[in-house]
Amino acid sequence: MNRSLRPLAATAVIFALAYAASIFQFPGMFSTRVLGNFLTDNAFLGITAVGMTFVIISGGIDLSVGAIIGFTGVLVAVLIGWFGIHPLAAFAIALVVAAAFGAAMGAAIHYLEVPPFIVTLAGMFLARGAASVITQDSIPVTHEFYSTVTSTYWLMPGGGRLSLIGALMILVFIVGALVAHRTRFGSNVYALGGNAVSAALMGVPVARTTILIYTLSATLSGLAGIVFSLYTSAGYPLAAVGVELDAIGAVVIGGTLLTGGYGFVAGTFIGVMLQGLVQTYIIFDGTLSSWWTKIVIGGLLFVFIVLQRLVFSASSSRTKTFWKLKHE
Amino acid sequence: MVDTHSAAAAGDNPFVLEARGVIKIFGQSKALDGVNLGLRRGEVHALLGENGAGKSTLIKILTGAYQPDGGEVVLDGEPVRFSDPLHAQSHGIGTVYQEVNLLPNRSVAENLFLGRQQTRFGFVRKSLMEKNARELLSRYGLDIDVQAELGTYSVAVQQIVAIARAVELSGKVLVLDEPTASLDKYEVEKLFEVVTQLKQRGMAIVFITHFLDQVFAISDRVTILRNGRLIGTEPLAGLSRTDVVRMMLGKDITFAPAVTGIEERAAGPALVEFKACGKAGKIHPFSLKIRRGEVVGVAGLLGSGRTEMARIMFGADQCDAGEIRIGDKPVSLTSPVQAIAHGFGFCPEDRKIEGILGDLSVRENIVIALQGKLGWFKALNRDEQMEIAGKFAEDLDIRAASLDMPVKLLSGGNQQKVILARWLATDPSFLILDEPTRGIDVGAHAEIVRTINRLREEGLALLVISSELDEIVAYSSRIVVMRDREMVAELTGDNINPSVIVQAIAAQHETVAAEGASV
Numbered sequence: 001m002n003r004s005l006r007p008l009a010a011t012a013v014i015f016a017l018a019y020a021a022s023i024f025q026f027p028g029m030f031s032t033r034v035l036g037n038f039l040t041d042n043a044f045l046g047i048t049a050v051g052m053t054f055v056i057i058s059g060g061i062d063l064s065v066g067a068i069i070g071f072t073g074v075l076v077a078v079l080i081g082w083f084g085i086h087p088l089a090a091f092a093i094a095l096v097v098a099a100a101f102g103a104a105m106g107a108a109i110h111y112l113e114v115p116p117f118i119v120t121l122a123g124m125f126l127a128r129g130a131a132s133v134i135t136q137d138s139i140p141v142t143h144e145f146y147s148t149v150t151s152t153y154w155l156m157p158g159g160g161r162l163s164l165i166g167a168l169m170i171l172v173f174i175v176g177a178l179v180a181h182r183t184r185f186g187s188n189v190y191a192l193g194g195n196a197v198s199a200a201l202m203g204v205p206v207a208r209t210t211i212l213i214y215t216l217s218a219t220l221s222g223l224a225g226i227v228f229s230l231y232t233s234a235g236y237p238l239a240a241v242g243v244e245l246d247a248i249g250a251v252v253i254g255g256t257l258l259t260g261g262y263g264f265v266a267g268t269f270i271g272v273m274l275q276g277l278v279q280t281y282i283i284f285d286g287t288l289s290s291w292w293t294k295i296v297i298g299g300l301l302f303v304f305i306v307l308q309r310l311v312f313s314a315s316s317s318r319t320k321t322f323w324k325l326k327h328e
Numbered sequence: 329m330v331d332t333h334s335a336a337a338a339g340d341n342p343f344v345l346e347a348r349g350v351i352k353i354f355g356q357s358k359a360l361d362g363v364n365l366g367l368r369r370g371e372v373h374a375l376l377g378e379n380g381a382g383k384s385t386l387i388k389i390l391t392g393a394y395q396p397d398g399g400e401v402v403l404d405g406e407p408v409r410f411s412d413p414l415h416a417q418s419h420g421i422g423t424v425y426q427e428v429n430l431l432p433n434r435s436v437a438e439n440l441f442l443g444r445q446q447t448r449f450g451f452v453r454k455s456l457m458e459k460n461a462r463e464l465l466s467r468y469g470l471d472i473d474v475q476a477e478l479g480t481y482s483v484a485v486q487q488i489v490a491i492a493r494a495v496e497l498s499g500k501v502l503v504l505d506e507p508t509a510s511l512d513k514y515e516v517e518k519l520f521e522v523v524t525q526l527k528q529r530g531m532a533i534v535f536i537t538h539f540l541d542q543v544f545a546i547s548d549r550v551t552i553l554r555n556g557r558l559i560g561t562e563p564l565a566g567l568s569r570t571d572v573v574r575m576m577l578g579k580d581i582t583f584a585p586a587v588t589g590i591e592e593r594a595a596g597p598a599l600v601e602f603k604a605c606g607k608a609g610k611i612h613p614f615s616l617k618i619r620r621g622e623v624v625g626v627a628g629l630l631g632s633g634r635t636e637m638a639r640i641m642f643g644a645d646q647c648d649a650g651e652i653r654i655g656d657k658p659v660s661l662t663s664p665v666q667a668i669a670h671g672f673g674f675c676p677e678d679r680k681i682e683g684i685l686g687d688l689s690v691r692e693n694i695v696i697a698l699q700g701k702l703g704w705f706k707a708l709n710r711d712e713q714m715e716i717a718g719k720f721a722e723d724l725d726i727r728a729a730s731l732d733m734p735v736k737l738l739s740g741g742n743q744q745k746v747i748l749a750r751w752l753a754t755d756p757s758f759l760i761l762d763e764p765t766r767g768i769d770v771g772a773h774a775e776i777v778r779t780i781n782r783l784r785e786e787g788l789a790l791l792v793i794s795s796e797l798d799e800i801v802a803y804s805s806r807i808v809v810m811r812d813r814e815m816v817a818e819l820t821g822d823n824i825n826p827s828v829i830v831q832a833i834a835a836q837h838e839t840v841a842a843e844g845a846s847v
Contacts, residue, residue: 182451187438194433201429202493203414203443261433 007255007308008267014300015274022277026284032160036153038276039166044069044224044231045246046169046272049254050176051217052247053268057180058213059193059260060116064105064123065221066243068098070236071131072225077139077235087145095222101127102218106211120214124244131237138236141229149230165227172220177265189213193260249297250275253304274300341368344404344532345390345421345501351398352385359385362399363558365551367501367532372523374543374564375536376576377553378630378795383536386553387503390534391423392416422494426506428486430493432479437461439478440493468492468522484515488522495526502526503534508542509631512609520546538631539812540569540834554578569834576629577797577830597655599789600672600758602641605650611636612814613650618758618789623780625804626793627829633813634793635677638762641791642674643667668701670758673751677762677793679740683747686736690728691717693735693746698753720749724779741772748779758789765799777803797826809833 023030039046048065055062072094079090101123108119153161180186188209191199200206224243229235254271256263278296282288343366352360360382367373377383388394390401392410400407403419410416413423430439437458438445445452461474468488478486487507494502504523508516523546527533535547543550544564552559552575559575598617606613611633618624628634639645643661652661654670661667664674676682685693694717699708708716717731724745728738735746744764751759761780765773780803784790794800800807801824809817809832817832 178451182454184445184447184452187434187442187445187452190434191431191442194431195429198429198431199442201413202431202439261431 005255005264007257007304008264008270010307011253011255011267011270011274011304015270015277018274018277022281022284026281029280029284032156032158034160034280036156036160036162036166038273038280039169040161040163040231041279042272042276043163043165043169044228044240045243045250045275046269047172047224047227048221048243049247049250049268049272050172050265051220052244053176053251053254053256053263053265054180054189054213055116055217056248056251056256056258057193057260057263058189058210059196060109060210060213061120061248062105062214062217062221063117063120063244064101064127065217065224065247066240066245067124067127067131068101068218068221069225069228069240069243070238071127072098072222073229073232073239074131074134074139074235074237076226076229077141078134080141080143081139087141087143091226094226095219098222098225099215099219102215102221103211105218106214109214110207110210116214128237128241135235135237138234140234142233146230146233150233165230168223168227172223173265173269180265185209185212190261193257193262195261246275246297249301253297253300255304255308257308258305341370342405343367343402344369346402347386347390347396347399348402349399350386350389350396350401352382352389352394353397358556360389360396361556363553363556365390365558365561367534369530369532370527371548372527372533372535372546374547374550375534375553376543376550376572378576381553381576382556383553384505385556387423387505387534387536390416390501391421391503417494417498420498420500421503422498422501423503423505424487424490424494424507426509428483428490430478430486430490432486433477435475436465436472436478436481436489437474439489440464440474440496464492464496465489468525469518482515484511484518487511487519491522491526495531499531501532501534503536505536506538507535508537508539516542538629540572540629541812543572544569552576570831573629573830573834577795577833599654600641601653603651603653605640605647605652607636607640607645607647610645610813611640613647614808614815615650616808616815616818618791620757620789621784621787622805623784623790623792623803625800625807625824626791626810627795627797627800627807628810628833630795632810632833633815634810635762636813637810637815638674638676638760638791638793641667641760642672644674665700668697668754671754671756672758672760673697673754673756674760675744675747675751675762675764677766679743679747679766684735684743687734689732690721690726690735690738690746691731694720694749694753697750701754716753717749720752723752724749725775739772741776744772744776745779748776752783756788758791759783760791760793762793763795764792765794765796773799797829801825801829 048069052062052065075094075097076087076090079085079093080087105119105123108114109116149164152164154167156162180189188199188204191202191204192206192209196206228239232239250271251263251268252258252271253274254264254267254269256267275293275297278293279290282290282292345367347363347365349362349364350360351358351362363382363386365386375383375386385394389396392413392415395409401410402408408419410419431442434442440461441457445457447453458474465472465474468491470485470488472481472485478489491502507519511519523533523535537543547564549561550564550567550572551561552572554576597619599620601617603615604613614637616624626634626637636645640647643663643666646662651658653659659670661670667674685696691713695708695713698716702708714731720726721728721731726742726745726749728742735743738746764780765776777799780790780792784803792800792803804824807819807824807829808815809819809829811833819828819832
C-alpha cells in the first residue's frame with residue numbers, strides 16, 4: 001500500500017471499530033437519525049477542517065479559523081439584524097471579507113516571510129477582537145430565510161434527516177477532495193508541502209499558491225461561520241473558541257502529516273466524524289462529562305502522531321532499489 | 329587555454345553556451361576572476377576544482393541563480409542575462425543537483441510534469457500524464473511505476489527522473505552537479521548510459537564531480553578552476569590523471585621542494601589503533617595506528633573519504649566492522665561523548681556549521697567541551713571559566729576584544745583557535761583536525777601550523793586532514809592518502825613530498841609502490 005495511505009486506513013479502521021463498539025453498547029446509535037445529527041452538528045467544524053487540510057498539506061498552519069467563524073457569525077447577524085440586509089447578501093459580504101482577510105494573511109506569510117503560526121495567531125486576535133468590538137452580546141437572527149433553511153432537510157432511509165448544512169459540508173468535502181487531488185492548484189499545494197525550494201525551482205507559483213491557500217482556508221471558515229449562525233440562529237463574538245484546534249485535530253487524525261506534503265481531504269472527513277462519534281457516545285452514555293471528548297481526541301491525536309512517525313520513518317530508507325533487483 | 333573568440337573559429341560546432349570573462353565578487357573576495365567556459369553541442373564537459381575553486385559559482389551564473397559582476401554569458405552567440413533558474417530553463421539550460429531538487433512526496437509522473445500538467449475542465453488529465461511519463465522514462469531505459477511516490481525510489485532513479493524533466497524542459501544544455509556522489513558503481517554506469525545517449529542527441533553536458541575515474545570515463549573536454557581562476561580547458565584525450573590533479577592542486581611535480589621533513593619518532597606503541605574500520609557507502613575499511621608525538625597527515629581530494637574517516641574516528645559515525653583499540657584494549661566508540669571520554673578531540677571541517685556556537689561568547693565556546701566532559705553536576709563557575717578561557721586565549725594568541733564577545737564576530741583564524749582551545753581545555757591525548765587552515769588568512773595560517781608542531785612536541789597524537797600539500801608535508805610524520813573512499817597509500821620518510829602525494833591521489837599505484845610506500 002502507498003505509505004501515505006496507511007494513516008488514512010488506520011483512521012478508517014479505528015472509526016469502524018469505535019462505531020461498532022458504540023453500537024454494541026447502545027444499539028440506538030446505529031441509525032440514520034444519529035448519522036444525520038453527526039453531520040448537522042459538525043457541519044461548521046467539517047467545512048473549516050477542509051480548508052485546514054489544504055493549509056497543513058502545504059506545510060503551514062492556520063490558527064485564525066475559529067476567530068473567523070466567530071467574526072463572520074457576528075457580521076452576518078449584524079448585517080441582517082441591524083441593517084436589514086437579506087441573509088444571502090449578508091453571506092456574500094461575509095465571504096468576501098473573510099476571503100480578503102485570508103488573502104492578506106497569505107500575502108504576509110509569503111512576502112514578509114513570517115511563519116504562518118505567527119501571522120495566523122495575529123489574525124486570530126484581530127478577528128476575535130473585531131467581533132468583540134462590534135458587540136459583546138449574542139445577537140439573535142430572526143429572519144424567515146433562516147427558519148426556511150434550518151427546516152429544510154432530506155429524509156434518509158430509516159427516518160434520519162440530512163439537513164441543508166449537513167449536505168453543504170458533504171459537498172464541500174467532495175469539492176475539496178477534487179481540488180486537492182485533481183487540479184493543478186492541488187498539486188501545487190502538495191508541492192509546497194513537500195519542498196518549497198524545489199517547488200519554486202520546478203515552476204510552482206509559490207506566491208500565488210500560498211495566498212490562495214490561506215484565502216481558501218479563511219473563506220471556508222467564513223462559510224463555517226455562516227453555517228454556525230444558521231445552526232445557532234445567532235451571532236456571538238465568542239463562538240467557536242478553540243475550533244482551530246479541533247480542526248487541526250481532525251486533519252491530523254485523518255492522516256495528514258503535520259509537517260506537510262502528505263494528506264487526504266477524505267481522511268479529514270473521517271477525523272471530523274470520529275470527533276462526532278465520541279460526542280454522540282457521551283450523550284448516549286449520559287454520565288460522562290463532555291470534556292471526555294477532549295481527552296479521547298487528545299489520546300487519538302497522540303496515537304496518530306506516533307503512528308505517522310513510525311510509518312514515515314520505517315519507509316524513509318529507500319526501499320525500491322529497482323536497478324539492483326534487475327541487475328541480480 | 330580556451331579562446332574566448334573561438335566560437336566563430338570552431339565553425340561547424342560553435343559554442344551553445346559560453347561564459348566570457350565572468351567575474352563574481354562576494355564581499356571582498358573574488359569568487360570568480362575572469363573565467364571563460366565554452367560548451368559545444370554533443371560534448372560532455374567536465375568542470376573540476378577543489379572546494380572554493382568557483383565551480384558552483386560559475387554554474388550558478390550560467391543557470392541564472394547568480395548574476396555576474398563582470399563578463400557575460402552568451403547563448404547561441406547572443407549575450408543573455410538570466411533572471412533566475414526558471415528563466416535559464418526556458419532558454420534551454422537545465423540543472424540537476426546532487427541533492428535531487430524534486431518532490432519526494434509526489435508521484436514520479438507528477439514530478440515530471442508539475443507546472444505543465446494538461447487539464448480538461450480544470451482537472452488534471454492524470455491517466456494521460458501517467459502514459460506520457462511512462463513513454464518519456466522508457467526512452468531512458470526506466471520502466472517503473474510512475475504512480476508511486478518519487479521518494480520511494482533510489483537516488484539513482486530520482487536522478488534519472490530529474491534529468492528527464494530537465495531535458496524535457498530545456499534541451500540544449502544540461503548541468504549535472506555531482507550527480508554520482510551517492511550512487512553505487514552499477515548506478516553510475518546506468519547514469520553514464522543516459523548521459524552518453526543525451527550527448528549523441530546533441531546536448532551539451534556539464535559534468536561536475538570529484539571522482540577522476542568518472543571524468544576520464546565519460547568526458548570529452550575538461551575545464552579546471554582553482555581559487556576562482558581558470559587554469560585551463562583541454563581535450564581530455566591528451567591528459568593524464570597526474571596532469572589533472574596537478575592542475576587542480578596547483579603543484580608542479582618537477583619543481584617539488586625537497587622535504588627536510590620531520591624525523592620520525594621512535595616507533596612507540598600505538599595510542600589509538602583502528603583495525604579494518606569501514607562503513608558501507610561511506611568509506612572502505614581502513615587500518616591505522618596513531619602514536620603519541622606524531623602527526624598523521626591525511627591527503628586526498630574532496631570527497632575521497634577524508635572527512636568520513638575523521639567522523640568514524642570521533643564516534644560521530646559508527647563503523648560497520650572492524651575494531652578500535654586504545655593501548656591494548658578494544659574499546660567501543662559509538663558517540664562523540666565516548667570519544668571525548670577517551671581523550672579525543674575533533675575540529676570539524678565546516679567551522680561555522682559544525683564547530684563554533686556563533687552566538688555564544690568566546691569563553692563559553694572554549695569551556696563547553698570541558699564542561700561536557702565533567703558533566704552536569706560539576707559546573708564550572710564563571711571565574712573558573714574565565715581562568716581557563718584566558719589561559720588558552722593567551723597560549724594560542726586568540727585575538728578577541730573580550731572573552732565575552734560572541735565568537736561569530738571573530739575572524740576565521742581566531743575562530744579556529746577557539747575551537748582548538750576548546751579541545752585543548754579537555755586535556756586530550758588524540759586530536760583530529762579537519763582542514764584546520766581553510767579560509768583563514770596567511771598569518772593565522774602560520775600560527776595554526778606552529779601550534780600543530782608544538783602540540784606534537786608536547787606528546788599529543790594528531791590526525792590532520794588538509795588539501796594544502798605544502799602545509800601537510802611540513803608537519804606530518806606520516807601521510808595517508810585517500811582516493812575514492814579508500815585509503816590507498818601510507819607515505820613515510822622521503823615519500824612525504826607533494827609530488828608523491830599527487831601521484832598517489834592520481835591513482836598511479838605502480839609509482840607509489842615502486843617508491844616503497846605501503847599500500
